[in-house]
Amino acid sequence: MTKLHFEDVREGEIRELGSYRVSKDEMVAFAQRYDPQPIHVDESAAEASIYGGIIASGWYTAGVCMRLLVDGFLIDAASMGSFGLDELRWRAPVRPDDVISVRNEIVDARESTSRDDRGYVKNELTARNQDREEVLSWTATNIFLRKNSNA
């Protein structure tokens, strides 16, 4: 299969990456391992908090978004990873049985000035719940191989 290289993507491209229903069991299991704060793992503490019940760890929500981004875009791309993110924002709580939909927009694509085998693709990802309320957003820069590379 021919993968998407740097030359195959363009600023302004928008991809709707599908949706995923989160379950309480899955969000709690994630938080027990990686973010065991009471609002994420302890039903009664969460009910007594300002949130009124269990909410997802923001890292779990990020993981769900990443899975949709990989399945719908990066798995088909000659991507070499990412330097990181700017402005990861948790904008509203994610609760059990929410359905999270993800959209990715390429906001910039530029060739590396120092290495001619790659380019940098800047992506803005947005996640919304079933009420179209924004729950998460991030800006990420990914490294894509150019067609002249040997990989």
Added chain:
Amino acid sequence: MTKLHFEDVREGEIRELGSYRVSKDEMVAFAQRYDPQPIHVDESAAEASIYGGIIASGWYTAGVCMRLLVDGFLIDAASMGSFGLDELRWRAPVRPDDVISVRNEIVDARESTSRDDRGYVKNELTARNQDREEVLSWTATNIFLRKNSNA
């Protein structure tokens, strides 16, 4: 137990949050669920890549850092969550059996100007491997309750 409120933390405070040895099984299991790119889940594809072998999903590394931050700091704090992160950076690959050490520094602490029950605590987290090489960093703003709050 009395939790750490906004008034109990200070700009300039540094906390060494301990370390964690990552295993190949755990990083691959995480990536199979949340970031199934070949360099994270496919041994032979990873060996043929520029990385020369399996590397951790950056999201897994972030999860390990978060766990150390919760266990060593946030679990004792009257924290109400976080708006998000700025400048999450994956600076070097994390590989099986690396030992990741995490340090957190409070770089700013200011009262909310609109809500008198809370303040905003800005944290810079840095993770290094067993060779003291920086592998991840982030800046996060957490919401801490003030002592005059009812929570």
